[in-house]
Amino acid sequence: MKWLKIILFLLPLTLVFNSLDAQQRFPKPEFHTKYTQPTPTTPEPRGLEMEFVDVLILLVVLSLTSWFAIKKRSRNGILLLTVFSAIYFGFYRNGCICTVGSIQNVALAFADPKYVISLYALLFFLLPLIFSLFFGRVFCGAACPLGAIQDLLIWKPITIPAWLRKTLGFIPYLYLGLAVLYAATGTEFIICRYDPFIGIYRMNGPHLMIYLGIAFLLMGLFIARPYCRFFCPYGALLNVFSRFSRRHLSVFPTKCIQCKLCTTSCPFEAIDFPDEEKSKPDTKTNSRKFILYLALIPVLMLAGAWIGSKSHVFLSKAHPDVYLAELLISHPELKKDSKNIDIQTFLASGKSLETLVAEAQVIRDKFKTGSSILGAFLGLVIALMAMGQVIFRRREDYQANKGNCYSCARCLDYCPVE
Amino acid sequence: MDRKKFINNSGRLVLMGGLAYLTGSIIYQRKVSASGKYVWQIDPFKCTQCGRCATECVRELSAVKCVHAYSLCGYCDLCGGYFKPNTHKLNTGAESQLCPTGALTRKFVEEPFFQYTIDEKLCNGCAKCVKGCGSFGNGSLHLQIRHDLCQNCNECSISRMCPANAISRVPIETAYLIKGGFKKPVISTPK
Numbered sequence: 001m002k003w004l005k006i007i008l009f010l011l012p013l014t015l016v017f018n019s020l021d022a023q024q025r026f027p028k029p030e031f032h033t034k035y036t037q038p039t040p041t042t043p044e045p046r047g048l049e050m051e052f053v054d055v056l057i058l059l060v061v062l063s064l065t066s067w068f069a070i071k072k073r074s075r076n077g078i079l080l081l082t083v084f085s086a087i088y089f090g091f092y093r094n095g096c097i098c099t100v101g102s103i104q105n106v107a108l109a110f111a112d113p114k115y116v117i118s119l120y121a122l123l124f125f126l127l128p129l130i131f132s133l134f135f136g137r138v139f140c141g142a143a144c145p146l147g148a149i150q151d152l153l154i155w156k157p158i159t160i161p162a163w164l165r166k167t168l169g170f171i172p173y174l175y176l177g178l179a180v181l182y183a184a185t186g187t188e189f190i191i192c193r194y195d196p197f198i199g200i201y202r203m204n205g206p207h208l209m210i211y212l213g214i215a216f217l218l219m220g221l222f223i224a225r226p227y228c229r230f231f232c233p234y235g236a237l238l239n240v241f242s243r244f245s246r247r248h249l250s251v252f253p254t255k256c257i258q259c260k261l262c263t264t265s266c267p268f269e270a271i272d273f274p275d276e277e278k279s280k281p282d283t284k285t286n287s288r289k290f291i292l293y294l295a296l297i298p299v300l301m302l303a304g305a306w307i308g309s310k311s312h313v314f315l316s317k318a319h320p321d322v323y324l325a326e327l328l329i330s331h332p333e334l335k336k337d338s339k340n341i342d343i344q345t346f347l348a349s350g351k352s353l354e355t356l357v358a359e360a361q362v363i364r365d366k367f368k369t370g371s372s373i374l375g376a377f378l379g380l381v382i383a384l385m386a387m388g389q390v391i392f393r394r395r396e397d398y399q400a401n402k403g404n405c406y407s408c409a410r411c412l413d414y415c416p417v418e
Numbered sequence: 419m420d421r422k423k424f425i426n427n428s429g430r431l432v433l434m435g436g437l438a439y440l441t442g443s444i445i446y447q448r449k450v451s452a453s454g455k456y457v458w459q460i461d462p463f464k465c466t467q468c469g470r471c472a473t474e475c476v477r478e479l480s481a482v483k484c485v486h487a488y489s490l491c492g493y494c495d496l497c498g499g500y501f502k503p504n505t506h507k508l509n510t511g512a513e514s515q516l517c518p519t520g521a522l523t524r525k526f527v528e529e530p531f532f533q534y535t536i537d538e539k540l541c542n543g544c545a546k547c548v549k550g551c552g553s554f555g556n557g558s559l560h561l562q563i564r565h566d567l568c569q570n571c572n573e574c575s576i577s578r579m580c581p582a583n584a585i586s587r588v589p590i591e592t593a594y595l596i597k598g599g600f601k602k603p604v605i606s607t608p609k
Contacts, residue, residue, distance in 0.1 A: 024490070024492075024556055025492070025554075025555060025556055026492025026494055026555065026556055027492065028489075028492070029492065029493045029531050031527065031528060031531065032528060033527065033528045035527050035528065035531075035533075037488045037489065038488055038533075038535075039488065039489075040485050040486060040487060040488065040596050042565075042593070042594045042596065043564055043565055043566035044565065044566065045455075045457050045565035045566070045568070045570065045590060045593060046565065046566055046568075046570075049455075051455070094569055096569060096570060096571055096572055097572055101572045102572075104572070104573075105572065106440065106444070109444050109449045109450075110440065110443065110444060113447070113449075115449065116449050116450070116451045116456075117444065117449055117450055117451070118450075118451055118455070118456060119450050119451060119452050121572075122441070122444065122450060126437065126441060129437060130437070133430050133433060133434060188573065188578050189572055189573035192571060192572045192573050193573070193575065193578075199476075202476075202569065204476075204477055204478050205476050205477070205478070206476060209476070240433070241433055243429070244426055244429035244430040244433060245430075246426075246430065320578070341468045341469075341470070341581050342581045344581075345466050345468060345581035345582050346581070348466065349582070
């Protein structure tokens with residue numbers, strides 16, 4: 001009787017184990033007719049061998065844009081390249097891998113010892129930055145598919161007040177910092193997840209993505225290139241790099257005659273006007289402010305690092321392991337919730353809660369370091385932005401702002417100087 | 419004017435140095451693959467058939483499809499992947515089929531065997547049949563990412579949500595992990 005009980009108890013258990021461990025329950029049939037067993041097909045990946053071609057084409061587009069912007073001074077040439085990039089990188093290659101997203105691959109490769117980055121992703125990241133050091137943001141001008149689709153849909157650009165432009169200009173740095181933090185900790189690629197235009201290029205995708213893209217494009221009819229100016233994290237990098245570019249697109253070919261014809265030509269307000277004599281600031285107060293802001297840099301960086309390290313618990317919740325561990329500790333009753341797929345899968349995997357918590361702790365420690373660095377970085381950005389307000393540079397001509405100019409060459413047609 | 423040029427040049431040098439350091443350290447740690455061809459793959463031995471492949475893919479109709487490893491199939495009449503549990507009539511009526519989109523079809527081969535085929539145009543990767551086949555049959559039906567459909571996103575949006583971490587990036591040479599046996603084969607990846 002006792003044995004029977006044990007057998008009856010074990011029988012359902014063996015059934016459970018059977019279902020977990022797939023095995024041959026039914027023997028392979030022996031066919032008597034001339035039936036031939038089909039083999040599963042394995043269709044080839046689409047267009048992976050084109051990645052080498054993509055890098056080559058990127059190189060050609062960047063070189064041509066530089067030539068059109070600086071030597072040839074041709075808006076039509078750049079317009080043609082913009083259309084080409086939208087069609088090739090966007091609609092034909094479906095926008096992946098793109099330079100903007102490659103930041104995350106580089107960040108993950110830098111931080112994660114196991115992640116291997118493809119050479120093409122690395123080149124997609126490096127080439128536009130190298131070009132920007134020599135010729136300005138020519139990548140934004142014509143090669144970036146995300147910029148191209150917005151650039152082609154500028155209709156009636158409005159002027160945005162400088163204070164608003166400068167304040168919103170902080171968002172790209174925040175986005176860049178968060179993207180690097182989330183990529184380096186192996187949490188997720190937020191730039192790719194919230195890429196507004198990829199759904200349009202693929203003409204297929206989650207509805208939210210496509211609505212977001214359409215919203216950006218509609219906004220872009222009046223606010224020229226809203227994503228590029230106020231969100232693009234790669235644009236933040238290019239902005240810094242381009243300030244130190246060796247050569248740059250110039251509004252006038254030889255000498256500015258102060259005709260003011262170009263002033264309304266730039267839809268991005270990236271043309272700096274010459275300063276008026278009377279607006280010259282008081283040198284004494286300005287240099288006092290400069291010293292104050294210089295002293296503020298370490299203060300703001302430390303404050304940022306402190307805020308960052310305080311918010312690491314919140315930021316780390318985006319990582320699925322940390323989230324699951326927290327959920328299991330704070331709501332143990334959810335273990336009975338058969339509809340919670342994550343918890344049920346975790347329980348079925350046989351992994352102990354201690355292991356999960358230990359793993360989550362490792363990730364959270366990474367977040368602690370990462371978010372402190374992020375905070376310090378953002379403090380530095382704020383301090384430098386404030387310093388930019390008091391640094392006075394004498395300007396006598398109407399000239400493109402090297403940081404903000406996309407080298408789209410619209411202004412060139414307005415300049416009457418031969 | 420000279421001061422401006424000096425600042426410009428030194429700034430450029432610093433930024434170039436930064437880029438060189440970043441690239442150099444990635445290359446030095448041998449984390450660059452020159453062939454560079456990676457694709458996303460589902461490990462059917464890790465998959466728990468949670469059904470998220472049907473909903474999380476960026477494509478309208480998921481690039482994950484059910485694939486049939488015929489060599490493992492028992493060709494049963496009563497197929498756990500084809501019929502709903504407790505179905506009495508083993509016919510092709512829609513009310514007795516497990517597949518919500520009618521993508522799994524069967525063809526009579528010879529008494530008592532049936533061949534089961536997936537219509538990839540209809541399959542949405544919901545894994546209902548995979549679960550049925552794994553619980554009652556040999557487990558020959560399993561999910562795979564079909565690379566003619568996969569957009570090869572920078573980060574697979576299903577992998578982010580996969581509760582079993584069954585989706586990973588693999589070199590293109592081993593793009594598919596079609597079930598060939600009941601245990602996971604050991605693949606030696608070239609390093």
